[in-house]
Amino acid sequence: MTDLLRINDLSVVFNTDAGHVRANRGINLNVNENETVGIMGESGCGKTVLFLSILHLQQPGRIASGSIMFDGRDLTRLSGNEMRYVRGRQIALVPQDHATALNPAYTVGQQLQEALNIRRNGGGFWAAARAWGQRKGSREEIKEVLDSLAMGDLVENGRLLGRYPHQLSGGIRQRVLIAMALLARARMLIADEPTTALDRASREQMLEVLKQLRGRVTMLIISHDLEAIHSTCDRVAIMYGGRIVETGYMLDVFNHPKHPYTKLFFSCQRFSRGDVLPDVTGDVLNLIDFPAGCSFHPCCPQASPICSEIDPAEIRMGNRTVACHLYRDSGGP
Numbered sequence: 001m002t003d004l005l006r007i008n009d010l011s012v013v014f015n016t017d018a019g020h021v022r023a024n025r026g027i028n029l030n031v032n033e034n035e036t037v038g039i040m041g042e043s044g045c046g047k048t049v050l051f052l053s054i055l056h057l058q059q060p061g062r063i064a065s066g067s068i069m070f071d072g073r074d075l076t077r078l079s080g081n082e083m084r085y086v087r088g089r090q091i092a093l094v095p096q097d098h099a100t101a102l103n104p105a106y107t108v109g110q111q112l113q114e115a116l117n118i119r120r121n122g123g124g125f126w127a128a129a130r131a132w133g134q135r136k137g138s139r140e141e142i143k144e145v146l147d148s149l150a151m152g153d154l155v156e157n158g159r160l161l162g163r164y165p166h167q168l169s170g171g172i173r174q175r176v177l178i179a180m181a182l183l184a185r186a187r188m189l190i191a192d193e194p195t196t197a198l199d200r201a202s203r204e205q206m207l208e209v210l211k212q213l214r215g216r217v218t219m220l221i222i223s224h225d226l227e228a229i230h231s232t233c234d235r236v237a238i239m240y241g242g243r244i245v246e247t248g249y250m251l252d253v254f255n256h257p258k259h260p261y262t263k264l265f266f267s268c269q270r271f272s273r274g275d276v277l278p279d280v281t282g283d284v285l286n287l288i289d290f291p292a293g294c295s296f297h298p299c300c301p302q303a304s305p306i307c308s309e310i311d312p313a314e315i316r317m318g319n320r321t322v323a324c325h326l327y328r329d330s331g332g333p
């Protein structure tokens with residue numbers, strides 16, 4: 001399998017009056033073509049910063065080190081103009097704040113047409129607006145994609161294409177963003193908390209959409225919703241305190257978590273399925289003053305003296321990686 005995205009040793013820092021917030025620390029992650037990878041972790045662990053950094057949207061944060069290789073090019077080295085070309089055309093985003101992701105001044109139909117034009121001729125918005133409804137095959141293709149995302153009924157009833165984003169529910173706005181990604185044939189889709197802040201029915205529909213896209217599109221799904229990640233992802237990375245502490249195939253990690261944080265996080269989520277994530281550690285880790293050693297050691301039920309002295313390196317164990325001293329020598333218990 002070839003990887004489409006490979007993040008190497010990425011660190012992202014926010015310089016604030018209170019000090020340097022190290023929101024991402026030495027992140028290593030790869031996503032293979034047509035694979036769906038999930039990133040999980042409690043609120044404040046750095047998931048959204050990672051999501052934004054992939055597309056140079058992390059400002060005022062700064063990429064302090066590392067590389068983000070996408071299809072053989074290092075995104076951290078691209079200019080603003082080059083990144084504008086990558087965003088939407090090559091990597092499509094479904095941000096958590098989807099209310100602002102669509103253009104409020106244009107209808108859904110016009111924006112879907114724009115996505116199609118981008119693929120067909122790299123055309124801009126005005127070309128799309130003029131072409132809307134005239135271009136042979138456009139309506140059919142748009143309708144087909146909307147059907148596949150369970151929005152065909154809305155089109156039939158005249159409740160989608162002529163509407164403006166503010167007239168749509170959050171779940172529909174998200175699915176319109178996914179439709180734009182499919183029409184533009186973006187190489188990769190990255191979604192930040194796609195199932196959060198949705199009513200139950202919309203959440204179920206979003207899960208169905210993600211399951212359906214799995215295997216056909218390369219996806220990175222960022223969420224603290226264990227059920228969403230479990231039901232849609234091939235592999236998963238668990239984040240704590242700005243670091244990835246464990247990665248592996250979803251079922252392996254789910255059935256046999258190795259890192260003590262992953263174990264706690266899963267037990268907490270199973271306990272509170274469907275609810276807001278309870279805080280595993282009592283306090284969200286302060287990303288300015290890290291404790292010496294492993295940042296999880298003050299809360300870790302399996303901590304030993306070395307854990308307060310040395311930050312554990314990421315150990316590879318077959319298809320898994322884990323950053324924990326329990327696995328330092330022989331592959332652990």
Ligand SMILES: Nc1ncnc2c1ncn2[C@@H]1O[C@H](COP(=O)(O)OP(=O)(O)O)[C@@H](O)[C@H]1O
Nearest residue numbers: 014021023042043044045046047048049050287
């Ligand atoms: N604009 C900012 N200025 C300073 N710190 C920030 C900023 N944005 C994010 N952070 C820091 O980065 C950490 C990670 O945030 P985020 O990636 O949004 O977490 P989450 O995992 O909940 O998505 C936060 O705890 C916060 O301290």
Ligand SMILES: [Mg+2]
Nearest residue numbers: 047048096193
């Ligand atoms: Mg977030």
